[in-house]
Amino acid sequence: xxxxxxxxxxxxxxxxxxxxxxxxxxxxxxxxxxxxxxxxxxxxxxxxxxxxxxxxxxxxxxxxxxxxxxxxxxxxxxxxxxxxxxxxxxxxxxxxxxxxxxxxxxxxxxxxxxxxxxxxxxxxxxxxxxxxxxxxxxxxxxxxxxxxxxxxxxxxxxxxxxxxxxxxxxxxxxxxxxxxxxxxxxxxxxxxxxxxxxxxxxxxxxxxxxxxxxxxxxxxxxxxxxxxxxxxxxxxxxxxxxxxxxxxxx
Amino acid sequence: xxxxxxxxxxxxxxxxxxxxxxxxxxxxxxxxxxxxxxxxxxxxxxxxxxxxxxxxxxxxxxxxxxxxxxxxxxxxxxxxxxxxxxxxxxxxxxxxxxxxxxxxxxxxxxxxxxxxxxxxxxxxxxxxxxxxxxxxxxxxxxxxxxxxxxxxxxxxxxxxxxxxxxxxxxxxxxxxxxxxxxxxxxxxxxxxxxxxxxxxxxxxxxxxxxxxxxxxxxxxxxxxxxxxxxxxxxxxxxxxxxxxxxxxxxxxxxxxxxxxxxxxxxxxxxxxxxxxxxxxxxxxxxxxxxxxxxxxxxxxxxxxxxxxxxxxxxxxxxxxxxxxxxxxxxxxxx
Amino acid sequence: xxxxxxxxxxxxxxxxxxxxxxxxxxxxxxxxxxxxxxxxxxxxxxxxxxxxxxxxxxxxxxxxxxxxxxxxxxxxxxxxxxxxxxxxxxxxxxxxxxxxxxxxxxxxxxxxxxxxxxxxxxxxxxxxxxxxxxxxxxxxxxxxxxxxxxxxxxxxxxxxxxxxxxxxxxxxxxxxxxxxxxxxxxxxxxxxxxxxxxxxxxxxxxxxxxxxxxxxxxxxxxxxxxxxxxxxxxxxxxxxxxxxxxxxxxxxxxxxxxxxxxxxxxxxxxxxxxxx
Numbered sequence: 001x002x003x004x005x006x007x008x009x010x011x012x013x014x015x016x017x018x019x020x021x022x023x024x025x026x027x028x029x030x031x032x033x034x035x036x037x038x039x040x041x042x043x044x045x046x047x048x049x050x051x052x053x054x055x056x057x058x059x060x061x062x063x064x065x066x067x068x069x070x071x072x073x074x075x076x077x078x079x080x081x082x083x084x085x086x087x088x089x090x091x092x093x094x095x096x097x098x099x100x101x102x103x104x105x106x107x108x109x110x111x112x113x114x115x116x117x118x119x120x121x122x123x124x125x126x127x128x129x130x131x132x133x134x135x136x137x138x139x140x141x142x143x144x145x146x147x148x149x150x151x152x153x154x155x156x157x158x159x160x161x162x163x164x165x166x167x168x169x170x171x172x173x174x175x176x177x178x179x180x181x182x183x184x185x186x187x188x189x190x191x192x193x194x195x196x197x198x199x200x201x202x203x204x205x206x207x208x209x210x211x212x213x214x215x216x217x218x219x220x221x222x223x224x225x226x227x228x229x230x231x232x233x234x235x236x237x238x239x240x241x242x243x244x245x246x247x248x249x250x
Numbered sequence: 251x252x253x254x255x256x257x258x259x260x261x262x263x264x265x266x267x268x269x270x271x272x273x274x275x276x277x278x279x280x281x282x283x284x285x286x287x288x289x290x291x292x293x294x295x296x297x298x299x300x301x302x303x304x305x306x307x308x309x310x311x312x313x314x315x316x317x318x319x320x321x322x323x324x325x326x327x328x329x330x331x332x333x334x335x336x337x338x339x340x341x342x343x344x345x346x347x348x349x350x351x352x353x354x355x356x357x358x359x360x361x362x363x364x365x366x367x368x369x370x371x372x373x374x375x376x377x378x379x380x381x382x383x384x385x386x387x388x389x390x391x392x393x394x395x396x397x398x399x400x401x402x403x404x405x406x407x408x409x410x411x412x413x414x415x416x417x418x419x420x421x422x423x424x425x426x427x428x429x430x431x432x433x434x435x436x437x438x439x440x441x442x443x444x445x446x447x448x449x450x451x452x453x454x455x456x457x458x459x460x461x462x463x464x465x466x467x468x469x470x471x472x473x474x475x476x477x478x479x480x481x482x483x484x485x486x487x488x489x490x491x492x493x494x495x496x497x498x499x500x501x502x503x504x505x506x507x508x509x510x511x512x513x514x515x516x517x518x519x520x521x522x523x524x525x526x527x528x529x530x531x532x533x534x535x536x537x538x539x540x541x542x543x544x545x546x547x548x549x550x551x552x553x554x555x556x557x558x559x560x561x562x563x564x565x566x567x568x569x570x571x572x573x574x575x576x577x578x579x580x581x582x583x584x
Numbered sequence: 585x586x587x588x589x590x591x592x593x594x595x596x597x598x599x600x601x602x603x604x605x606x607x608x609x610x611x612x613x614x615x616x617x618x619x620x621x622x623x624x625x626x627x628x629x630x631x632x633x634x635x636x637x638x639x640x641x642x643x644x645x646x647x648x649x650x651x652x653x654x655x656x657x658x659x660x661x662x663x664x665x666x667x668x669x670x671x672x673x674x675x676x677x678x679x680x681x682x683x684x685x686x687x688x689x690x691x692x693x694x695x696x697x698x699x700x701x702x703x704x705x706x707x708x709x710x711x712x713x714x715x716x717x718x719x720x721x722x723x724x725x726x727x728x729x730x731x732x733x734x735x736x737x738x739x740x741x742x743x744x745x746x747x748x749x750x751x752x753x754x755x756x757x758x759x760x761x762x763x764x765x766x767x768x769x770x771x772x773x774x775x776x777x778x779x780x781x782x783x784x785x786x787x788x789x790x791x792x793x794x795x796x797x798x799x800x801x802x803x804x805x806x807x808x809x810x811x812x813x814x815x816x817x818x819x820x821x822x823x824x825x826x827x828x829x830x831x832x833x834x835x836x837x838x839x840x841x842x843x844x845x846x847x848x849x850x851x852x853x854x855x856x857x858x859x860x
Binding site (some may be wrong): 055057077079080084086088089090091092099100102131132133151210 | 607730759762764765766767768769778779783785857858859860
């Protein structure tokens with residue numbers, strides 16, 4: 001399988017007020033196409049930083065990021081979902097979902113229909129005319145997800161998207177994401193600090209630990225979707241990953 | 251113990267003495283040459299001699315002063331006669347106890363208007379301006395109802411008969427008028443001393459194209475007035491005030507060099523030099539007088555004209571306005 | 585058995601409470617209106633009596649009964665309408681110029697730090713200068729003309745809108761800007777129109793609303809040196825000791841401001857209909 005995202009020797013150092021903090025060092029990672037890869041690690045290790053490097057929002061000091069995509073001026077190849085929904089409060093739900101489509105030459109009607117389709121995909125059909133302040137936290141995050149899906153990206157980057165939600169909503173959205181992944185086959189990089197979450201939805205789990213962060217473990221999960229929570233094989237995986245997280249970086 | 255009794259008695263006596271000796275006299279005035287007499291009187295010590303403690307207050311205009319006078323925060327009014335006529339129609343009992351200047355008004359024209367007066371009567375000069383500049387000449391003066399406004403209108407429309415379409419009267423305060431003339435923001439305007447002398451220095455191109463006499467003969471300029479109730483309660487103070495005003499008028503006429511040093515206080519200490527004030531004192535714009543009789547007739551004419559231009563609704567009888575008897579008593583004593 | 589009576593009692597008292605609170609609401613509302621009307625009537629009565637009984641001269645405090653007559657005479661001689669329309673034109677022109685310039689400069693300064701630094705000390709010197717202090721310059725530069733009045737009105741408006749716009753742009757959530765970047769809107773104009781301006785609009789509108797009131801206060805100061813309008817008419821009336829006419833124009837200005845503010849609030853509500 002050809003790598004969709006190729007990270008080669010990524011190093012990143014933050015400088016603030018003269019002090020330097022090395023966050024990432026020598027990170028080499030290949031993310032295959034069509035897989036849902038969870039990047040798992042404790043808070044503050046640099047997972048979100050790594051995601052932003054992949055997204056092109058941060059430039060690494062060393063190394064390179066190669067994406068196997070065809071660049072298109074009128075279309076986004078990479079779309080992102082943040083931990084907070086970050087909807088534009090002055091736009092209606094459909095307009096928020098259509099945000100990423102405003103690059104190309106699409107007509108207003110075309111943009112709207114694509115946005116509506118994405119909203120239907122995340123289970124929000126019929127919410128188009130609402131304003132963000134009328135929605136619950138979970139609904140807003142779903143709009144953010146629809147916004148990312150509407151551009152039909154080849155790569156989906158997700159930065160702990162369900163961490164701020166209550167447990168019930170979170171589990172529901174995890175299942176929806178797994179369903180959408182199975183239906184669309186997109187390459188998804190999913191950053192999380194929850195082992196249970198990683199085990200439930202991911203095909204591969206990359207463990208990031210240490211300071212500066214290193215990829216210390218990589219686990220493949222073959223179980224097909226939809227998966228059950230709390231089974232025996234799940235517990236085993238969780239234990240392995242937990243051990244991997246507590247091991248000192250090599 | 252006895253020592254303290256003496257001290258206490260001494261203090262009480264001196265307190266009583268000063269209290270009765272110095273009656274506070276709150277005097278309001280506008281910054282024009284016509285208020286010179288009160289300042290000369292104070293400067294020469296005559297007010298103190300009469301047991302009056304001089305408390306001056308500058309006002310921007312006559313009508314502002316009337317509000318203060320009628321509400322009891324002011325005792326003496328030293329400003330134009332015009333606003334007093336308006337006050338009487340509102341039922342405020344004011345009495346003129348002395349005049350101070352007559353014919354103090356002048357009309358000045360700036361560099362764009364003055365040359366047009368050469369070899370032309372004023373009406374033609376204004377018309378020539380309008381033809382040349384495609385707009386009427388702007389003329390600055392104080393608001394409707396004031397002395398300057400009345401005098402300017404009288405000159406323009408009664409005396410030299412300027413066409414109404416050739417002139418635009420713009421109303422503003424005393425300082426603003428001087429500034430507007432100095433900067434050329436208006437083409438002409440009413441001027442009194444010492445503003446006129448100062449203006450000439452600031453802008454030599456300005457010319458006086460009409461004197462007070464030409465604008466309104468014997469125009470009743472600045473007067474000294476009090477509320478009827480004040481006069482009734484303080485007859486001696488009022489009489490003394492008139493007396494020192496008459497003395498001051500005499501000094502200003504006969505020994506201007508001695509009188510001038512007291513006048514600066516009226517215009518803000520140090521803001522106007524004594525040389526300028528002396529020139530202003532001696533100018534034909536300054537005709538010192540004190541007898542209310544001298545302005546009685548022109549006051550009637552003033553009132554009639556104010557009715558004509560819509561300042562007053564009708565001409566009220568003027569008895570009670572002039573406290574002539576006070577003046578006569580005062581000069582008899584002198 | 586022991587539970588039933590207490591359950592029954594609770595239900596009963598809740599029912600009575602509900603009825604009581606409903607009646608209490610209606611009574612309070614009617615009471616409130618009646619109290620307000622009573623308060624206003626009392627105020628007018630005292631106002632009428634004070635000059636009426638000679639406690640204060642009528643030239644200083646005209647009684648309310650004098651106002652309708654004064655108002656009608658000003659309308660009949662055409663002065664009211666002419667003064668109001670003139671002042672409105674100065675007001676609207678000064679407001680528009682001040683807002684457009686202030687908001688624009690505020691936005692640019694908010695976007696580029698170097699610009700804010702360059703202007704910082706100049707702004708600190710110029711801003712505290714009150715409108716009245718600009719009068720000599722206004723006359724010098726524009727003459728005794730409406731332009732001078734408009735200039736003075738616009739200076740006050742300018743500063744308010746400048747700081748409101750600057751603050752609003754600065755306060756835009758950085759995370760929304762990152763969102764724009766993440767979705768490929770890297771150019772400054774894209775960020776400006778898609779994120780910054782819409783996000784800054786509530787703050788800017790607050791500034792404009794403040795400026796609406798400020799501009800009216802400036803109208804009187806601006807017209808006092810000879811420009812026709814409400815301010816000049818008030819000065820004229822004051823000089824003729826016609827305090828009743830002065831009060832008529834004070835009320836006119838208050839009513840005009842109230843009307844304009846109400847219109848603005850309606851427009852603002854429509855623009856910000858996406859808010860809570």
